[in-house]
Amino acid sequence: MLIRTPDGDRRRYLLTGSADGTVRMADIDYVFVQGVPNERWRVVANHTTAVTAVADATVDGRWRLLTAGEGGTVRIWDPDGRSVQRQRRGHRYAVTGLAVLPDGRLVSASGDGEIGVLDPDRADDRDRFRFLTGNWPHSIAVGSAGPAPLLLVGGQSHGLLGFELGSEPDSDRFWTSPAQQNRNTAIAAVLLGDGAERAVTGDQYGHVWLHRRDQPDRSSHLMRAGAQVTAITTVGRTVLVGDWRGAVWKVDLGSRAEPERLYMNVGSDVTALAVSTIDGRPYVLSGHEDGRLHLTALDGFDHRDLPGHTRDVLAIAPALLDGRPCALTGGLDRCLRVWDLATGTQLRQLWFPDSVFALAVGPDGGVFVGMGPDLVRLDLDPSGPVLRPAPPA
Secondary structure (H helix, E strand, C coil), rough: CCCCCCCCCCCCCEEEEEECCEEEEEEEEHHHCCCCCHCCCCEEEEEECEEEEEEEEEEECEEEEEEECCCCEEEEEECCCCCCCEEEEECCEEEEEECCCCCEEEEEEECCCCCEEEEECCCCCEEEEEEECCCCEEEEEEEECCCCEEEEECCCCCCEEEECCCCCCHHHHHEEEEHHHHCCEEEEECCCCCEEEEEEEEEEECEEEEEECCCCEEEEEECCCCCEEEEEEEEECEEEEEEEECEEEEEEEEEECCEEEEECCCCCCCCCCCEECCCCCEHHHECCCCCEEEEECCCCCEEEEECCCCCCCCEEEEECCCCCEEEEEEECCCCEEEEECCCEEEEEECCCCCCCEEEEECCCCEEEEEECCCCEECCCCCCCCCCCEEECC
């Protein structure tokens, strides 16, 4: 990989990763002009397994090297001191979901059925992992009612799964909803006004179900979409459902009205859904298989495209940037993009060595990126506008 230092000398370097776990750097002028003797190659990073990806980035306002190993670890290095700034154990398969718990811990789901709970402020790497044998988790959501945070997982084989996360591993309680067994499931948690926590799920047949936390064995049928349900999100008592044919449906849990299809004029599969408030109005953010990012007013026909992504948009994280509504998006084009939702303009883009499957914004403004099987935490601009997670719409 060819990199250019952001420092005053603006010199160009060749950065390489090898099967022996070492990352080396050399001045590009010696590579192409004089040839590179061994002493010109400087070892700047080490992994215990083969290096699969290298990149450079500005982290906390300083130039850093990002490296990924075959063992599923992402590390951030100081090119001069060779010290690891942050190290996060990754997964063996692609990260399929990220969510932040009320106490700031990060929850990640992987394609091999692995669920990880990580405290970003801990210096060690002793993360607690649970294995959901035979289950591919498509999405995760976090609820806050009850004595312990509730983690909800929608999966391919076991339908709806739930964990009550306590401070000790043996205090975690597991429950499941038999109505969703053996169905591909998209999921979102919704807290109703009566204080009872409920979950909404959709399956590959287009059915959408409502589940109560205190009655996991009983499920209510809400609607049937026009095709396989691919994404779900909620705003208050309203459930938004995206399907395989590019439609987004609106269901009001507080009324008996028929499901309403939003006017979007988008024919590509819905791959991600989120909600943000712009000028006091709720808007639906939908990502699509053709790379389109669409913004649609929930209460009218105001809609527009935000062009930029070139392949499937897989992750959307609403946020506030100095109090203004913004969104972070990522997808198969390996790019994380930051948008000003009020103006529809793209503020920033960051490129990664693998697809961006999941995004989450922590309470302190740190951005968690599910990049292939690995997790990376970024501070987009420590000295710039303040980034914070968006409150519920």
